[in-house]
Amino acid sequence: MSIFLDTVKGKKCERPPVWFMRQAGRVLPSYLKLRETYTFSELMLEPELAAKVTLLPVDDLGVDAAILFSDILVVPQAMGLKVEFSDKGPRFEKPLKEVSNPLEHLHPDASFFEYIYKAIKIINESKPKEVPLIGFCGAPLTVLSYMIQGLSSNHEFPDATKFIFEQPELTAKLVDMIVEISQVYAQKQIESGVEAFQLFETHAGLIPYPIYKKLFLPAVEKIGKTVRATGTPFFFFPKGIGNGIVDMNHNIADVVSIDWQADIAQVRKQVGTEVGLQGNLDPRLLLTSPSVIKRELETYIDFGSKETKWIFNLGHGVLPNTPFENAKYAIDWIKTANWKR
Ligand code: CP3
Numbered sequence: 001m002s003i004f005l006d007t008v009k010g011k012k013c014e015r016p017p018v019w020f021m022r023q024a025g026r027v028l029p030s031y032l033k034l035r036e037t038y039t040f041s042e043l044m045l046e047p048e049l050a051a052k053v054t055l056l057p058v059d060d061l062g063v064d065a066a067i068l069f070s071d072i073l074v075v076p077q078a079m080g081l082k083v084e085f086s087d088k089g090p091r092f093e094k095p096l097k098e099v100s101n102p103l104e105h106l107h108p109d110a111s112f113f114e115y116i117y118k119a120i121k122i123i124n125e126s127k128p129k130e131v132p133l134i135g136f137c138g139a140p141l142t143v144l145s146y147m148i149q150g151l152s153s154n155h156e157f158p159d160a161t162k163f164i165f166e167q168p169e170l171t172a173k174l175v176d177m178i179v180e181i182s183q184v185y186a187q188k189q190i191e192s193g194v195e196a197f198q199l200f201e202t203h204a205g206l207i208p209y210p211i212y213k214k215l216f217l218p219a220v221e222k223i224g225k226t227v228r229a230t231g232t233p234f235f236f237f238p239k240g241i242g243n244g245i246v247d248m249n250h251n252i253a254d255v256v257s258i259d260w261q262a263d264i265a266q267v268r269k270q271v272g273t274e275v276g277l278q279g280n281l282d283p284r285l286l287l288t289s290p291s292v293i294k295r296e297l298e299t300y301i302d303f304g305s306k307e308t309k310w311i312f313n314l315g316h317g318v319l320p321n322t323p324f325e326n327a328k329y330a331i332d333w334i335k336t337a338n339w340k341r
Pocket of ligand 1 (some may be wrong): 020021022023024025026035040067068069070071072073085087088089090136200202316317
């Protein structure tokens with residue numbers, strides 16, 4: 001019934017399914033129109049509105065999956081940190097770098113997420129059956145980095161990285177706390193009706209891979225285990241993981257989402273045949289023009305003709321100011337190309 005779930009399960013389909021990270025945002029004229037009336041937080045917090053925004057890209061772009069309209073920073077909020085979403089990005093009132101005892105400062109309370117489960121139920125009542133809903137949360141390094149640093153204007157998180165290097169034991173305890181609440185959150189998203197679950201490790205490249213592997217990868221596996229125990233496919237997006245990609249096989253996830261720096265055909269050779277792949281168009285390509293986009297999309301035909309456990313996506317989220325027509329062009333192209341399967 002769903003080309004997205006069939007592909008994840010290993011069924012050979014006539015084309016790759018397609019969706020875009022951050023598809024439910026500023027690329028859509030319909031979203032921008034809603035943003036004239038509501039703030040980002042209002043759209044997220046009101047279940048009816050969150051459900052409506054979640055389904056906008058299904059109607060407007062024709063994607064094969066919807067992703068819940070929310071944010072990875074709801075987990076820090078549920079742990080007691082105050083986060084504001086301003087036009088310049090998220091802002092923490094008091095990041096952990098300013099706190100003397102972070103463990104005592106945090107008060108995880110999973111009941112915070114109730115409004116999100118409501119949105120999931122509304123989405124499931126109104127969405128087309130063949131378009132599954134993807135749930136998500138942030139992965140421990142990315143979530144912890146925001147919690148420590150607060151702002152991420154330069155995407156380098158210098159204080160967060162310093163904190164992790166200096167205080168590995170405290171880091172491990174904070175990671176455990178994040179894992180515990182993320183497991184409850186993932187489980188309840190699934191019980192409420194999400195049919196796939198993606199863990200966003202957008203800042204996997206912040207620290208050396210050996211440290212990532214020791215301090216954070218076991219945490220990813222714990223969340224993955226909770227998701228997979230329900231029979232729900234587990235997607236992992238370790239952006240910037242570098243040569244750590246060799247470890248991203250089917251033991252870690254059902255599908256690994258690949259950033260645009262990597263050669264996806266090369267990645268397939270490194271990770272074995274069992275794990276699904278997702279990716280990996282450079283999102284900046286969508287800022288160009290249909291002829292340039294077409295030229296790059298054509299380079300995927302060879303890979304996609306042989307590779308049927310592959311979901312087309314970007315190597316990171318859609319960028320602000322991406323012309324809607326370009327995003328739509330790429331999606332239509334993927335759906336109508338001759339994949340020679
Ligand atoms: O993918 C989707 O369409 C679903 C919804 C979604 C959002 N954020 C909505 C959003 C998802 C999956 C995220 C994940 C997220 N949020 C990540 C990890 C993945 C990634 O893209 O890097 C991170 C690091 C965040 C934290 C965050 N939220 C930042 C840094 C920002 C500001 C920068 C930006 O891109 O706007 C946000 C705000 C945010 N989250 C918006 C949206 C649609 C923009 C809100 C607006 O201005 O209308």
